[in-house]
Amino acid sequence: MLATLASEQLDDLALGATLLGTGGGGDPFLGTLMARQALESCGAVEVVSAEALDPSALVVPLAMIGAPTVIVEKIPNGQEFVRVVQALGQYLGKDVAAVMPIEVGGVNTLVPIAAAAELRLPLVDADGMRRAFPQLEHTVLTLAGIPATPIALADEKGNLVVFETTDNPMAEKLVRSVVVAMGGSAVLACYPLTAEQVREHCIPGSISYALEVGERLDAVQRGEPDAIRGLLRVTHGKQIFAGKIIDLDRQTTLGFARGTVVLEHIDDPTRTLRIEFQNENLVALEDGLVRASVPDLICVVDAETAKPITTEGLSFGQRVHVLVLPCAEKWRAPAGLELVGPRAFGYDIDYVALTDEVPA
C-alpha cells in the first residue's frame, strides 16, 4: 500500500484516473497541475489507511462538481479546497484529521491531493465509488445510509454555501442548482465521516488501485511485452471488442454529454458493438446482447497508443479497444445495482456481470 504521494507519481495516477473515468469524470489534466503545484510547494502527502486513524477522527472527502467542460475553463484558485474543508470542520465543531477523494476516476482523483498538501493533512487511501459517476448520491455511502450532508460548497470568487438535506438525492438537487448559479463549477466537501465509518463503508485502497492501473497502462503505452495482460490481471478486466468507430451520435443536453457510438469489429465486419453514454460509458451491446453495463467500467482506449478516450474525444474512424473492468464489489449488491445499475440511468436492461463467453 502507498505511504506517500509525490509529484513523480502524479502522471501515472492521472492516467489511471482517466481510465477509471470510463469516458467521463472530467479531464484530470487540471487536477494534476494543481496537485503538482501543491506537492512541490508543500511537500509529499502522507497516504494512510482508515485503520491508521483514531476511529472517531473526522475525515472529509472533497471534490470538484459541475460540467466537466466548464471545470476545465473555470480554474479554481486553490483556496476553495482549503475553505470548504475548514468550513465543514467548523460547521461540525470538530478538527479535520484527514481528507479523502469521494470519487477515484477523473479529475476528482487528483483534487484531494492538492487539498491534503495545502492543509498538511494525510490523505486516506479510499473512496466512495472507485470509478466516476455523475451525481453526488452515487456513492457506496448512500448504500450504507450515510448522509452526504453537511456539505460545504465554494466557488473561486469567495462564495460559500453549507447544505443540510433530508436525503442524498435532495443534496444533489440543491447543490447542483447552486453550482449552476455559480457559473457551472465549484468545489465541495461532503459526506463527513469518522475514520471508523471510512473503514466500515468506503472502498479501501482506491488511490493505490488507480496508481497501479495507471502504471500498468503506462507500460502498455510504452509497448512493454505482455503489459496489457498485466493490466487486465490486476483489474480482473477483459478486452471485449476491437473495432473502428462507424457511427457517432453525441449531444450536450441539460449539462450531460449523451450519445451513442457504434464500433465495427476490426476482423469481422458483421460484428458491431454499440456503447451508450451519459458523460460516462454506461452500456455496451452486441446484437442486442448486453456485453457490459454500469456499474462495471466500460473503457475505450486508442488501439495504437492505448490512450483512454473520453466521450468528448470519440471521433469517426478511430480504431479502439474496449476494456471492461469490474466495479468495486459493493456495487454488485441489489441496492448498489438499484442506485447505479442500468435501470438507474434509464436503460431497460438487467446488469450482467462480466463473463468469458464472448470473444473480443
Next chain:
Amino acid sequence: MLATLASEQLDDLALGATLLGTGGGGDPFLGTLMARQALESCGAVEVVSAEALDPSALVVPLAMIGAPTVIVEKIPNGQEFVRVVQALGQYLGKDVAAVMPIEVGGVNTLVPIAAAAELRLPLVDADGMRRAFPQLEHTVLTLAGIPATPIALADEKGNLVVFETTDNPMAEKLVRSVVVAMGGSAVLACYPLTAEQVREHCIPGSISYALEVGERLDAVQRGEPDAIRGLLRVTHGKQIFAGKIIDLDRQTTLGFARGTVVLEHIDDPTRTLRIEFQNENLVALEDGLVRASVPDLICVVDAETAKPITTEGLSFGQRVHVLVLPCAEKWRAPAGLELVGPRAFGYDIDYVALTDEVPA
C-alpha cells in the same frame, strides 16, 4: 409606538401590509393565520425599538421567499421560522436577542410575528424596505454596505442551506436558485445585525406605520367621514387618479407577474393612466408624463370598498382609486434610486417625487 402585538391587531396590520405591498408582496392571508395561531398559543409579542436593546445584541430579520402564488399553496409547517433563526445564531456563535421583518409590505410583515411568538423573542419595530420589493438586495441595508449574508434558508421538509456570498446580488442569485429547487418557496433568516446597526441603518417604526395605515384604511372601508384624508395625512400620500380599467395585459414569466393596466378617468374619458408592474406596481404614466414611480408606493384600491387590489386581482371594468404613498426617506438618496428607482427595473425614466401639480 407599539409596545405589544396581540391577535386582535393582526387584521389591521395585514390590511396595512397589503396596501404597502403596492400590488405585490405576497398575500398576507397565510401570514396572518400563522401569526394568529402563534400569538394565541404563545401569547402577545413584545415590540421594541432598536434603542431598547443592548447595542451589540444580535437581531435577526426573517421572511418568506419565492413566487407569491407558490407561497400561498406550499404552506410552511412553522418550524422553519424557528429553525432558520436558530441556525443563523448558531452559525454566528451568538444568541439571538430579537427578530425583525426585513420587508414591511405583503406577507413578510406577518411572518416575523409568528417567529417572535414561537421563539419568545421581542420583535424590533423596524425593517429594511417599508414596502414590498421583489429581491433580497432591495434593502436600505444594501445602501449602507451591510451584507445580506450569512443567510439561513429552510423549507418545510427539513432542508437547510446557509449562504455566505461576496455581495448582496450574488446572495439573491444563489438563494433564488435553491428556492426554485426546493419547489418555489422557502423561509430565510438574513442580514444579521447588531441592535446598533438596526438603529443606524434600518427604517424605524415600520410595523407601527403598517398598523396605522391599516387602521386608517379600515376606517375608510367602514365609511368613517374624512377617513381617506386621515390615511393620506399620516402617509403624506395623495390620490392621483380615479378611473376604471379599460385595458389589462398580464403575463407570468420567469417567476414574475409582469404587465400593464390602463385606467380611463371616471369624470374625464380623455384622461388615461397607465401603470406598469413587475409583481409590484412600478410606474404610473399619464399622457407619457410620470405621475409616480418606484420607490414611491403606487397603490390601487377598489373605488367602492377601498380594498387594496393586487396585480393578480386586477380585472377589466373595475373602478379603482390610485393612491401614491411616498417611500421611506432613505430610498430618495441617489444610491437608493440607483438600487430601486425606475431604471433599476428597466424603465428609461427618472424618478419624480410626488407633487401637487396634477389633480386626481
